[in-house]
Amino acid sequence: MKPLGLPLIFLLAVGVLGVDRNNFKTCDQSGFCKRLRPFKPEKSQYTLNLDTVIVHGNVLSAEVTTANTEAEKKVPLWKYSLTLSALVDGTFRIQVDEADPIYPRYRTQLALDGEPKADGLQLVSKEGGKVTLTNTQGHKVLITAEPLKFEFLDQNGDVAVVINENSQLLIEPLRLKREKNDEDEENAENAVEVEEEGTWGENFKSHHDSKPRGNEAVSLDVSFPDADQIYGIPEHTDKFALRTTTSGEPYRLYNLDVFEYELDSRMAIYGAVPVLYAHGSKRTVGVFWHNSAETWVDVVNYADGTVVSSLVNLVTGGHKRRVDARFISESGIVDVFVMLGNKPADVFRQYTKLTGVTPLPPKFSLAYHQSRWNYVDEADVRGVDENFDVHDIPADVIWLDIEYTDRKKYFTWDSEKFRHPAEMVANLTAKGRRLVVIIDPHIKREAGYFLHEDATEQGLYVKDKDGNIYEGWCWPGSSSYLDFFNPAASKYYSERYRFENFPGTSKDVHIWNDMNEPSVFNGPEITMPKDCRHYKPPQDGQDGLASYWEHRHIHNEYGLWQIRATNEGMLERADHKYRPFILTRSTFAGTQRYAAVWTGDNAAEWGFLQASVPMCLSLAAAGVSFCGSDVGGFFKYPEPELMTRWYQAGAYQAFFRAHSHIETKRREPWLYEPSTTALLRDAVRRRYALLDFWYTLFYEHTLDGTPVTRPYFQEYPNEEETYTIDDQYLLGDKLLVRPVLEAGAKSVKVYLPGRDTNTLWYDVDSYQMHKANGYFNQEVNIAKIPVYQRGGSVVPRRERVRRSSTLMANDPFTLVVALDANNTAQGSLYIDDGETYEYKNNKYIYAKISYEPKQMTYTLVNPSAQFSSRAWIERIVIAGIRAAPRTARLHHGGRSTALQMTLHRGNDVLVIRKPGAPVSEDWSIQFAE
């Protein structure tokens, strides 16, 4: 969804498509970025007061002071409190706040998945102006008192992360606004503080930001010795590996509804996840900047050609491998997590330990979604549903965008076009399908609309700078915005999802929360003014600045609060029995705990198809594995080739949904020529065949927290060529996907990693084996999707693709065993009911599958877990077999059965016909020569 209105009409009238950059700030137009970006003192003003150091439990606390380095530094200018905590799994946290702020500074609330678990912290020494600490895993922290510096050492004792190396630690102390007439006092008391222009108010275009708290920015620099590349801080349309920003804008993190966002850009878009990963062959580490305010990130990669070599030599003494990064946020405190890895998978896991994993999604949500702004009425929905069957294309979900409502009033239905929603839903569920409807956070200001009246009466709306209800412009016209920070608002909102409050919905109706940056068409940068007021519990007082948070403090987590309330509502509406599915556009650290994310309003252009891969890789590394793009492109119309390639790519991305703009030509798969429809059908069927593989990956993600969609370097961390590859990726550690992203491609460059470990890769279409050796050219025709299975893996498939995933629940499996150089392979399979929480009561099947030359075993990991399934194994394909066994016998439940086998291809693919083994019990197959 996107603002349509006047800007679009204007843009199209003059024949130009593209972002209107004037609507969005550059660093120079954002007061604190302009103010702080040049800040790079010779020496940090901050000093640790060694006398105040106390180590208690897992926490070091101490006082930090600033001194005027120019003059006598006897008298501290300001006092700060420092805490450094050791957390489990090689993670440390540093927090620096004012020791005695005039009112509390905002601490981001929802990003963390509960209080992080403590590790032991021991004071090793405190001498020579340094404090040395260690955790239980052998990581060390060296704190230099003056100037303040933190060095984190890996388990080998090498410096892995340095904080404040570049002296860019800065916390602007809160001050009271002085009246103009007490100039004398000002001169006397605080001569150093020169009142900069913009301290108490800033303008952008026609918008004024009143800044009642004045300047309150924070900044911190982090250095990563030995790093070749850094990644993270989605959401941007840039490459996965971040680039040096010295000669341009920093990366910006500020959730914004950017109309027709542009590619290869560091501009802020819908999401902001302030986590960075630094990777090199020596180690992988990460830093999570726990801050929800507008944030800018500068990057300097010393290996980058754009960095002046003299600077490199000066700073690193000729040591080329290092990346520096620096966060600048408008408000909050310095709160940073240092994750010491030291492999990519470790550091990705460490991040999800802090902010949470994606819980096991309902299975249907991993299948194919069909959306459109808008399916116009019930007959249209029925027609689309039926056409999937007519054209024999599987689909699990049909989506309704904003037009289903009664004039954009959420939790209502258009009384003409959607008169029988319950019947419509029943019609879908009869074939195992679901409905997703959109619910946005803006509320139509209309007398008589229950939500508006309740919110007004109960004080549930965000307030403007003067404390009145804030009014902005969005889809419904004049709108106000629920203040989810108010527990009463969140509770009220959650309750709207109850079936009795939202008639026509059922457990099979799921939710899409869009426009939750929040999007405000007439607001500064199309969002909410920063001086709007959010609820704050009254512990710090009822009046004045201490009694509310400003929107500037919480902006990036606004959407997270909304989806949290939605999630809660969806759990409660069905007594916590069913797993909700939510899609969100706004994204922050922790979003993955509640929702899937899509890359917003893209366009039917090859560039956007290409961008979907690094964008989702970046989000996945930042915890959001459940990511996808609008297949086909939101704006404009995809011609058959682009549409085909996008379906083929989407079939191998986690969130697989076709969507389109209301003004574009309809493009359901059957509206193309039959030859194209056939290709789209094939792509969707491939997804369904692998649905259990996807489901297993997501289950395993809940166990280990590592991305489902992985960059090569996660699995091959020493293979330097892979560090910048972001047009191909891995699904788990088993499948390698190189979607065709180029128009008219006759061949694509596929990189096969794992040269050093003699890794083999099998083309999943032909079982042709390739030895890993970097790039090779894969010929492609329009039907080809280059996907390879790693030798040494077992992938479960279901070849009987039906109308929807639900209808495939009892169907048999095909196990594809791809052998490694040692003729072995391992895999896993997870099965449960697909929609409830019964799996938490041990109602599931999780089996490890292992192949060795003499036998293949299927073993339940947790014998006390049980789930009754009529599914069975109908086929086992063993690819890369060198000496075919003569006989095979299935051993199961004390019985032994001879199995039939056939050899295919160049006698290197063995197919076991109908072993008939169950999925709910252990079994093994013995092979004999």
Next chain:
Amino acid sequence: MVNSYSWVNHFQAFVLIIFTFVISAQSDVPRPRGVSLSKASLYSPTKDFTCFDGTVTIPFNYVNDDYCDCFDGSDEPGTSACLNGVFHCTNAGHRPENIPSSRVNDGVCDCCDGTDEYAQPETCKNTCEEMGREARAEAQRLADLHKAGNHLRLELIEKGKKKRNELAEQLSQLEKDKTEAIKIKEEKESLKNQLEAKENEVLQVYRDAEEKERKRKAEEEKEALIKEGTEYFSMFDTNDDNVLTVDEVKVVNAFDKNKDGEVDQEEIQYFLGTNESVDKETFLSTTWPMLKPFAMSEQGVFQRGVENEELDDQDTDEATRDIETDEGDNEEENAEDDLPQDVDQEVEPESSRIYDDETQKIVDEASEARRQWTDAERAVREIESNIRNFQQNLEKDYGLQQEYATLDGQCLEYEDKEYVYKLCLFQKVTQKSKNGGAEVGLGNWGEWAGEDNKKYSVMKYTNGIACWNGPNRMTTVNIHCGLETKMLSVSEPYRCEYNIELATPAACDDSNASQQQSHDEL
């Protein structure tokens, strides 16, 4: 029979993976589950089975063993094992059906006899009898409707044929009229030419006199110019040497073309050319004509600017009037009709002159002849235009038997919540918002667009008003048999593509309906 049938189903529910063989409930030909009667002979239990595509031969007990051996799916007609297989339901009591194998045993009842869900036979009830009954009743209803509508259709056909005959008759009458009119036109033309020749002759005297007068005036003007020029030359030639030098010119305001208070080099060059000086002769022939307006304006003799503006205004007014006239004409007739009128207007000034009585009479006679000729010519064009219209109507496809002919131009309206739709058959479709605003064209008559032998079941109206950022609007009209001609519904299934369901007796055909019915019962 029914009992044994369900027993077989029951048995298979427990032994899913076992080869199954069904005795059909409808006939005694034994065939594997999911095979139609017509394909039964391809499955012979006594020999190995060869896939329909000929690629693989398997033991017959691999047929329907719930494992896909054939690439074309032909070995598993009765299971879901093959992705591209087909399952045949007999549906006794209703229509038989082929469904994709992926619908076998998926928990959804697809065949009315429930045979697709044999793994859990309790899932589906056999609804074929009921559905068959309903289908037959519906077929009967349609047949009745067609039958009832057929009378009306026959009337339409009769009227249509009559209309067409009338059109043809009128057309041939028009052709006759045209011949007649052309004859009259030719007569009038010859008369006109004759009288105009005479007119020319008598007017020549006046023209000659006029020409003479015009020349005299020109001569006078020229002399005046020279006289004036000479005066000015003397005035400028301050040293009376009969040569104007640059210095002499420099002090004369009239040469200050751009009125900047100074006669600069550029201005001197403009008036004197590249010469340093100019003699009297050159001054009179070259410089003076250029200089005069400036000299006059300098003296306030006339104000050039004002006069020009007035002239411009006049021009504009005339232009506007012309356009208005054009528009008015276009509404009624072809723009060509303007031509003779223009001729009249040109002649008019002449006739407004005063002639002697004799001449005046000749001029009047010529004018009258011209008018008559113009009328005659217009009459021919009108007839020709009518003929074109009639021909177009006759060429329009009104159905095999002209059943739609009388509906041409008939307009129907349909209202929904937001819009009033208007369909003028064989003309156009429009939409008007109930909240006001202009009528939007959703398409003009295009063509019959039904598929194959149902050409007359679909009309297309194309080339409507273009959608913002999209294609031109178009409308598809699906035609059904009904006792009156009316719109049943209007929808916009795709952006800017409209659908109208139209009922009309013209689409009723009891011969068709009865055929269909008998087919259903087969």
